[in-house]
Amino acid sequence: MPGLGGRAGTGILSLFAASAGAKKVYSVEMDRLLVKTLESTANANNLGKIIHVIEGDALQIKLPRKVDVVIAELIDTALIDELQVAVMNRLHRAGVIGSRTRVIPCGYETSVQLVEVGNTYYGYKINAPIHQWPYYSKMQEEWAQIKIEPASEVQQIGMFDFQYGVIDPEVDKVVEFHLANETKFNAVRLSGILRLTANQLFGAGNMINGDKILFVGEHIKSGKVCLKIRYTMSGGFPNLSCKIL
């Protein structure tokens, strides 16, 4: 059962795959230092004969076709900044993922919500994006606590399936929110749910998929509010545009 333990990093997912019974695991990694440590990690766990480390860019290198399982974790909130979508699309186009290949994680859902965020520090208003990792709220003493109040309902803007074919990487949506009363908001919370399998879902974690808070100016509105959000998945934060119309 050959599997593709993809974007290998520390190698933990490759080790899991080998221990779970894969006959061969191809661990793809482009960072040369990690490639070296992956080989040493595989040997240190007596799995060097099963785990084959492939050094190179997953968007370009030759890879085995129609493997049984692809495990690829290049997940960033809303699939903006890391290469999950670009790599999945390449694996589909190159025939690495065939009709019987199981893909883990198998999909991702992206949502947006209007929020009011306390963004004053040392007397200054700071409008830089916030990467809101869950553990920050547990570090009461060491980390300045940020108040984030929901101002609208949560709206899903996309549901992407890594298993069944190439995904259109363009997100271009106008999202309508309905605010019952006059409501103050200054930011949008982008959040995501990773689908490990069809019924195993994973929200924000401390190392992956934390909420992103993006400032959109100060607003007080009631009734219909339209947000335009546009980006290319795997295109990085500079390509993201998020505006109240």
Ligand SMILES: C[S@@+](CC[C@H](N)C(=O)[O-])C[C@H]1O[C@@H](n2cnc3c(N)ncnc32)[C@H](O)[C@@H]1O
């Ligand atoms: C989010 S980390 C995955 C970490 C891994 N799941 C772990 O738990 O250690 C993404 C990894 O993919 C590698 N990577 C990113 N883009 C890549 C590409 N185009 N080709 C191959 N490896 C890539 C990075 O060097 C990094 O080690």
